[in-house]
Amino acid sequence: MAYATEQQLIDYLAPDPTPANAAKVLDRASDDIDGLLIGAVYGTDADGMPTDPKVQAALRKATLAQAEYLVETKDLTGAQRQWGALTVGEISYARGTSGQEPGRIAPAALQALRVSGALNRWVVTW
Numbered sequence: 001m002a003y004a005t006e007q008q009l010i011d012y013l014a015p016d017p018t019p020a021n022a023a024k025v026l027d028r029a030s031d032d033i034d035g036l037l038i039g040a041v042y043g044t045d046a047d048g049m050p051t052d053p054k055v056q057a058a059l060r061k062a063t064l065a066q067a068e069y070l071v072e073t074k075d076l077t078g079a080q081r082q083w084g085a086l087t088v089g090e091i092s093y094a095r096g097t098s099g100q101e102p103g104r105i106a107p108a109a110l111q112a113l114r115v116s117g118a119l120n121r122w123v124v125t126w
Contacts, residue, residue, distance in 0.1 A: 001047060002026035003033060003056075003063040012064040019071050028076055029066035032105060033059060033113070040118060058116030062109040069106030078104070 004012075006022045019025055037059075043051040050056050070076050085094040113119035 001049065002030040003049075003059040004030075004067070008060065009064060009067055013068060013071070021076075025067045025070055025076060026063065029063045029070055032066050033062050033109065036105065036110070036113060036119060042118070054116065055118060058112060058118045061116075062112040062118075065106045065108035065112055069109065
């Protein structure tokens with residue numbers, strides 16, 4: 001279940017074209033965002049979707065940024081994330097990292113979650 005709709009992705013990517021597999025891209029982007037939110041606490045409905053409008057907006061914004069990133073990198077499966085540098089003949093290509101898995105999460109998605117407070121940097125114990 002995606003945190004954003006295909007129409008929201010169309011609007012977000014405009015004027016660039018929306019990929020034919022937009023639903024799959026949004027599902028994958030939502031899964032990536034879910035991976036970042038392990039341990040996050042927020043109210044959900046019976047389907048597991050957030051009920052707080054602020055949380056909904058933060059997850060939607062992060063998902064759209066991640067979807068755009070997946071479209072731009074053309075790496076929906078994550079197969080290209082397995083290497084950091086490649087040389088073929090005289091051509092070399094190196095991918096930068098930001099302390100995360102190489103190229104796994106869009107910087108804009110991380111920022112959207114951090115600014116909203118959904119992505120905490122501390123541990124809460126009881």
